[in-house]
């Protein structure tokens with residue numbers, strides 16, 4: 001690999017500072033700094049309404065921040081939002097595909113939306129990668145929750161993004177399907193994909209390289225599992241769930257004190 005390529009691949013995939021968003025006078029994302037290394041799987045954790053979705057939507061250029069600067073994939077995430085969207089795969093909480101179309105038809109539709117040049121190859125590639133090749137003719141609406149999520153992941157990969165932003169991708173999915181979904185994420189990361197994934201499942205958090213805990217729109221702790229456990233003041237016999245509860249309790253006290 002050339003020195004330039006090495007430098008590029010070791011550059012962070014996300015490097016933003018001061019990310020801020022206010023809705024109706026309420027600041028829901030407040031001065032968030034985020035650094036995510038290329039090829040890392042980073043778990044994004046926080047209570048309901050803490051600002052995870054809003055942050056992700058700003059990072060992929062779907063929502064304009066009130067303040068903040070930085071880069072995603074080497075692009076200015078505000079100025080180059082259109083270019084950035086072409087390199088980011090975003091999977092929302094709700095299944096956003098057409099239940100009355102087949103798996104293949106759904107993927108072909110998404111490929112057309114992206115105006116991909118070699119649509120058939122891309123769709124075949126996605127079907128194969130996600131183990132959907134034999135199910136191409138099945139209606140999306142007839143799939144179980146786990147298979148629907150796989151299809152949604154396949155759709156978000158069609159344009160061959162370098163960064164995946166996944167918003168609670170396995171909510172309501174059974175443990176076996178969740179494990180398989182995470183095996184896919186690890187395979188993608190081995191191939192160089194960077195993944196920022198919001199989750200409420202602590203077993204999934206444990207499968208991440210790094211974690212970012214937020215509450216009230218602010219980062220409470222960031223780093224690998226050990227760093228987060230230390231930041232929460234957890235002992236050797238305590239786990240991420242206890243760290244989560246402690247960090248949120250502390251943030252709630254601070255928030256109530258400041259209000």
Ligand SMILES: Nc1ncnc2c1ncn2[C@@H]1O[C@H](COP(=O)(O)OP(=O)(O)OP(=O)(O)O)[C@@H](O)[C@H]1O
Nearest residue numbers: 023024028046047048049050051052053054055093
């Ligand atoms: N378009 C909007 N207009 C007004 N308020 C909004 C809008 N989008 C989000 N909010 C509010 O911003 C806050 C943060 O929401 P957000 O969806 O980012 O949280 P979250 O951490 O993803 O929550 P969850 O875990 O429940 O998905 C919430 O109080 C939400 O109601």
